[in-house]
Amino acid sequence: MQANTVLAVLGLAMASSACAMAETENLADPATASLTGEACPDVGERAYFFWMQPRSAEPGDEISLSPYWTDMPGSYNDLPPGCVGDLEAFPEDAVTFDRQDDGLAIASISADAEPGTRVRLEATYRGEYALNGIVDIYREEENPLVGLWRQAGDSCPPESAVRELVFTGGNEMSVTWTPFEVYKDYWADYQYDPQTGAFSFEVEGGNQIPEDIVAAGTAQVDGDRLVFKDVFFGTPRQAEGGCRATFVR
Template structure:
């Protein structure tokens, strides 16, 4: 039975084969020296299903992807051997989802209660999560070594630091984590999560047992909703924002690779490149010449006009503020997808060569 929530039914990821980009939905890795075996969002049809108390997602591969997977998972190949030995990881678009085995018709030796089922003949990949009729794991369910669910009763739990951008038709598979220090995170095991839900009116469906979900095909750009998980006595939440990439051409993280001299147009490697120029779908931006943990030089809001290339930045805070808090820049995106921007002020610690008129950025 197709899983339905709030009157929405999800069955198909629609992407044009002609599109240049096909963002990764899943990848199967774990073979040393071999590239991951991937699935793009435009290579599959997706059904979020919930038979009884169990959560599962069925991915039906298109012909090109099916041929690739069948070839790479033939009996005796390195990938097949890795999957058979449960050494390969399957990663989701947002976070890692359970490690397991991919065999031609069944699975074995998985993390507690979870199963990845690859059917080569039907070209389908089925993710089955705890509860129900999954093949029994070879060993009794166990938490990771040294981890007890009591660990997550106190302390800060989160999904991500900033709002998370998602796209219409995106598969959702998330895991909360306990933050013990800036670089010390402990992922909450599935066995310690008491249930999942979405905020009322969310343009998405989610299975309450597994936390597997999908954003609606017709989700509108700018719509926000919240992912909620119960971990012991704590409730952890993560805000998501639906983004149409066509409407947000600057969105994402950019790094400077070149600068262009005034007059001559000569390009050179900048002595002090702007390593992180970030534009968010909510209209915020930040600029950081030398990234370190959560340090930024300055941040604020931006307004971008794709037709004229005008970029207006309003600086509201940071650690190394420019003299002018209202920055007007010219931009253009070239045929190679590079972002070319008139010089942005760098503040007292990042002076700009007066002979430079433009900065060239590529996506990180």
């Protein structure tokens, strides 16, 4: 009788230990949410996302996966990062995941990721609402255009300087004269040869597309300066003339 009691106690202890180990392993899994229940507010059927537009990253970069929701353009409402789980990447070998002590998930781009690869990160919030983010892989030495530029147009006609010229690692670009929330005047695909400087773009759509665009020429990056030759992004309707000034970061 006494032996049976000892065995039963040992069995319960082993089961309890196994459950504790399972819970520890579960929490250690970077793809698993670290928060649940009331710690994760339920805002209902909204649009959930990590970021709205594709972002660019180089091999070896680390990206914080902060979740947001919105129910109107330009509205970004943050959520507890520890409530994000079921993390996946496509292609899966392009990214590994880790998680900080505060629950924030980190996506690390593989050092072997090929430039030109488009990575889709997927996850769930509270285990029920899907969210994602797109990452375009590039190398700065192969495409120094990537990033946000603005025209140093103090000597240009009023309202003619481009205030946001954005290039992505996925060979997409946008032009905006008067930035407001997520508004863009027009967007395009671009081609750039860093060896020769040859640059061209093809407009894909927009809210304001000037008729005097010159979409081919050369581009030269010199530190934080970007100089175009022959290329002209157009004269916006609110300006009396165009601006051909140098761009800066």
